[in-house]
Amino acid sequence: MQSVILSCGDELTSGATLDTNSAWLSQHLADRGIEVLRHETVGDSEELIAESISRATGVAELLIITGGLGPTRDDLTRQALARAMGATLEEDPQSLQQIATWFTARDRVMTASNRMQALVPKGASAIENHCGTAPGLSAIVGRCQVYVLPGPPHEMIDMFTRSVCPHLATAGLIARRVIHTFGAGESHIGEVLGDLMARGRNPRVGTTASGGLVSVRILAHGGRTEVAQALADADEQEVRTRLGDLVFGGDDETMALVLGRQLQAARQSVAVAESCTGGMIGEMLTAIAGSSEYFLGGVVAYANQAKTELLGVSKELLAAHGAVSEPVAQAMAEGARTRFRSDWALSVTGIAGPGGGSADKPVGLVYIGLAGPDGYSMVHKSSFPGSRQQIRLRAALAAMNHLRLAMKKS
Amino acid sequence: MQSVILSCGDELTSGATLDTNSAWLSQHLADRGIEVLRHETVGDSEELIAESISRATGVAELLIITGGLGPTRDDLTRQALARAMGATLEEDPQSLQQIATWFTARDRVMTASNRMQALVPKGASAIENHCGTAPGLSAIVGRCQVYVLPGPPHEMIDMFTRSVCPHLATAGLIARRVIHTFGAGESHIGEVLGDLMARGRNPRVGTTASGGLVSVRILAHGGRTEVAQALADADEQEVRTRLGDLVFGGDDETMALVLGRQLQAARQSVAVAESCTGGMIGEMLTAIAGSSEYFLGGVVAYANQAKTELLGVSKELLAAHGAVSEPVAQAMAEGARTRFRSDWALSVTGIAGPGGGSADKPVGLVYIGLAGPDGYSMVHKSSFPGSRQQIRLRAALAAMNHLRLAMKKS
Structure with a gap:
């Protein structure tokens, strides 16, 4: 089954509001084995919306429209659907009563404009709204099932879940996997996975670079749920084997979550000493609920004085090597481990830019220190590309990744 | 001038990634008086992308495409543009050299797949990428100017700003202002600005709640640039007057940037003691380039032991009042100010949830401490709604906002 998602509103085409509905709907359609051909967004124009409805119903078997059901004059999706159906609008008595009840229950007066919301194209039917005044619409146009849902995300989600989902085919013909990697570029991952990413292959395998990570997406189609799942499982196994230690997690797992689980399983604690990551x-570590079980705290040692007084990095070491150096990274990690009495400590010192770089120590140079049990001590030198914020993000992820790998080996 | 924005990628149609590029581009096209007819998103299919290009170039004078320029096999926008143009792909020597230089400068090896990125449809031209390996493309299809930009937002923004903007019509018939507020809800702001937000009024005034802030948008139309600017200026003045201290900045200004400027102007420094904000x-403070001039550092005192040993909060105080309390917030701020020898210090201690709340101290309870010159000491108690991450974000913003207001008064 193929679908199109259409969102309507000037606030979307003007960029004032970010369309989160289409991504949400896509995920939930994919979970039900329904492929999304395209998203489309148009402004508050009856003509443009009607055109998009006609185009979509010509190619897809399912069209989900969001927005333009409100009570004001710029809400025109109802009229546009009627135009695309070649139908007139009629007042639906049941919808009118539901809207009136909604206002009565809230001690508010129903305005004349709200009466407009009870209009339904002849041949379509209204869908009750349990969170607001705008009823949704359901219609068949050509060979395509069309649903119109309200624009506010919580109303849309409620109506989709209650009134659209039960009518969708539940054959789980698609299985999805996402595998997250850190430490190699998208082109390297692409070469290692080359044959798996060939066009037309099932499962479809693709990569996305975002937030300092490269993620591998696997989308498997099958005649039965078990077939799609088995295909996705086999590809996931193959991808994980080929990429080895580059893989740190999958689906909703973040680096901080994965590292946190490792620390929890080992009953070990961590502290941090951060300079350029601030x-x-x-x-990131404390974004995980329950992180107080393994995260003791940290020192943000931005000024040199803080490195000396709070972490015990000697003034001589700072003078001899500079704050961005291997010995200082090492002393920061060891200082943090001692001060917090943690099993492990991470340190980061580097040049995030855009200023402050030199020929010897260019922008992007970062030292990551690691101190651990039984005298474990290690410093990794890296050079990260990108803006100030990207360098900081990559340094933070790299630091957590070094600890993840060190714990795996120990 | 009418435009269409097309974004490409399975990660978008599958809902795995939210498309933020189209909204950003819409705002920046509106700034230049260019209307956006529609957004469209299609997956990694050469055929579907080519179809969308043909459809858009038939109705619009400007088409901006993002995504699908990467080095892997699922990156097909280059091929799709060639198909829509009826042209072959040829290797562009200058692009190839720029890609090779990009790798050399980073001590990395260029792979064969990156060579693909130097392919340009005959009749189109390449646009240099200053942030990554994928060159953009510029072409004329029918009567439509087409630009293809990379998908990663920072690369897209850089290329649009450097290489697309200068070629767009600059008729400034529209003037935009954004004013950021902190400390009141969207409905309160809406009531205070009620008459300015009436439909059909010029300028158009609207509000958006995002990232813990409420921002006021002003969009003025005028027959001449100066007219639009003057209308926007007058409304901005009126909005700032009505909202007073709730306003902390405008346009690209963040709370951390505004506070940093205030500290720099006063030649004062700050240190932080963070518990639940971690x-x-x-x-946030160190995201600002040059923040080392006023930010000395901080202690992330997540465990009680860290509050005692690194900030000098007494064990008795912790035992008597608990870590989330007014006296502990005060002792944390004063401890940080002493340890870092800063002019000001901020502290945050609270319950971010989802667990750990009680009837006395529910999830969302946050104490913010402030210590400053001449014995200045103050604790603010707040109760923030939302998820763990929203509570933490609001607490961090509130802490910086309290210092902003305290410095303004002092």
Whole structure:
């Protein structure tokens, strides 16, 4: 089954509001084995919306429209659907009563404009709205099932879940997997997975670079749920084998979550000493609920004085090597481990730019220190590309990744 | 001038990634008086992308495409543009050299797949990418100017700003202002600005709640640039007057940037002591280039032991009042100010949830401490709604906002 998602509203085409409905709907359609051919967004124009409806119903078997059901004059999806159906609008008594009840229950007065919301194209039917005043619509146009849902995300989600989902085919013909990697570029991952990514192959395998990570997506089609799942499982296994230690997690797993689980399983704790990342590693680790079980705290040692007084990095070491150096990274990690009495400690010192670089120590140079049990001590030198924020993000992820790998080996 | 924005990628049609590029581009086209007819999103299919290009170039004078320029086999926008143009792909020597240089400068090896990125449809031209390996493309199809930009937002924004903007019509018939507020809900702001937000009024005034802030958008139309600017200026003045201290900045200004400027102007420094925010305030302050001039550092005191040993909060105080309390917030701020020898210090201690709440101290309860010159000491108690991450974000913003207001008064 193939579908199109259409969202309507000037606030979307003007960029004032980000369309989150289409991505949400896509995920939930995919879960039910329904392929999404395309998203489309048009402004508050009866003509443009009607044109898009006609085009979509010509190619897809399912069209989901969001937005343009409100009570104001710029809400025109109802009229556009009627135009695309070649039908007139008629007042639906049951919808009118539901809208009136909604206002009565809230001690508010129903305005004349709300009466417009009870209009339904002849041949279509209304869908009750349990979260607001705008009823949805359901219609068949050609060979395509069309649903119109309200624009506010919580109303859309409620109506989709209650009134659309039960009518969708539930054959789980698609299985999805996402595998997250850190430490190699998209082109390297692409070469290692080359044959798996060939066009027309099932499962379809693709890569996305985002937020400092490269993620591998696997989308398997099958005549039965078990077939699609088995195909996806086999590809996931193959991808994980080929990429080895580059893989740190899958689906909703973040680096901080994976590292946190490892620490929890080993009953070990961690502390951090951050310079150029300024608190980002601490922030990421504590974004995980329950992180207080293994995260003790950190020192953001931005000024040199803080490195000396709070982490015990000697002034002589700073003077001899500079704050961005291997010995200082090492002393910061060891200092944090001692001060917090943690099993492990991470440190980051580097040049995030855009200023402050030199020929010897260019922007992007980062030292990551790691101190652990039984005298474990290690410093990794890296050079990260990108803007100030990208360098900081990559340094934070790299630091957590080094600890993940060190714990795996120990 | 009318435009269409097309974004390409399975990660978008599958809902795995949210398309933020189209909204960003829409805003920036509107700034230049260019209307956006429609957004469209299609998956990684040469045929579907080519079809969308043909359809868009038939109705619009400007088509901006994002995504599908990467080095892997699922990146097909280059091929789709060639198909829509009826042209063959040829290797562009200059692009190839730029890609090779990009790898050399980073001590990395260029793979064969990156060579694909130098392919350009005959009749089109390449646009240099200053942030990554994928060159963009520029072509005329029928009567439509087409630009193809990379999918990663920072690469797209850089290329649009450098290489597309200068060629767009600059008739400034529209003037835009954005004013950021913190500390009141969207409905309160809406009531205060009620008459300015009436439909059909010029300028158009609207509000958006996002990232813990409420922002006011002003969009003025005028027959001449100066007319639009003057209308926008007058409304901006009126909005700022009505909202007073709720306003902290405008356009691209963040809370951390505004606070940083204030500290720099006063030649004063700040340090932080964070518990439930885990490093978020430090991360935000150090996201600003040059923040080392006023930000000395911080302690992420997640465990009680860290509050005692690194900030000097007494064990007795912790035992008597608990870590989430007014006296502990005060002792944390004063401890940080002493340890870092800063002019100001901020502290945050609270319950971010989802667990750990009680009847006395529910999830969302946050104490923010402030220590400053001449014995200044203050604690603010707040109760923030939302998820763990929303509570942490609001606490971090509130802490910086309290310092902003305290410095303004002092």
